[in-house]
Amino acid sequence: MAMTEETTGPAPVAEAGAMAAAAELFHSLGDPSRLVILQHLQLGEHRVVDLTAHLGLSQSTVSKHLACLRNAGxxxxxxxxxxxxxxxxxxxxxxxxxxxxxRILALTGDAVTLCRLH
Known part of the structure; x- marks a missing residue:
C-alpha cells in the first residue's frame, strides 16, 4: 500500500524554522517602551518629538524603538x-x-510576573 498524506498525515515541518517569524514578531513586542508606543499610536499619528515627550525617553531611543516596530511591519x-x-x-x-x-495577562499575570526564565 502506497503511503499518502491521507494515511501518514501532513509532511513534517521544521517547526523552529516555521516559527521564526512569529518569534521575531514577539521579540519586537518584548520591550515595555515599544508596547507603550503602540498603545499611544492607537490614538492616531504621532511625530517622534510627540512620542519622546510622552515617554520621557531620548529622541534616539524612541527612534530606535520605532525602527524596530517599523522593521516588524x-x-x-x-x-x-x-x-x-x-x-x-x-x-x-x-x-x-x-x-x-x-486578556491573557488578566488570566496569567502573576505567573508571567513571577517567571524567572525570561
Missing amino acids: LVTVRPEGRASVYALAHTDEVVALLGAAE
Missing part, C-alpha cells in the same frame, strides 16, 4: 515637512493583538 512612517509621522500599520489586528495580550 507594525508601524508605518510618512514624511511631513522635516518631521516623520508614525502610525499603526494593520491597526485592527495590532489593537486585537494588544487586547488579547491584556
Whole structure:
C-alpha cells in the first residue's frame, strides 16, 4: 500500500524554522517602551518629538524603538515637512493583538510576573 498524506498525515515541518517569524514578531513586542508606543499610536499619528515627550525617553531611543516596530511591519512612517509621522500599520489586528495580550495577562499575570526564565 502506497503511503499518502491521507494515511501518514501532513509532511513534517521544521517547526523552529516555521516559527521564526512569529518569534521575531514577539521579540519586537518584548520591550515595555515599544508596547507603550503602540498603545499611544492607537490614538492616531504621532511625530517622534510627540512620542519622546510622552515617554520621557531620548529622541534616539524612541527612534530606535520605532525602527524596530517599523522593521516588524507594525508601524508605518510618512514624511511631513522635516518631521516623520508614525502610525499603526494593520491597526485592527495590532489593537486585537494588544487586547488579547491584556486578556491573557488578566488570566496569567502573576505567573508571567513571577517567571524567572525570561
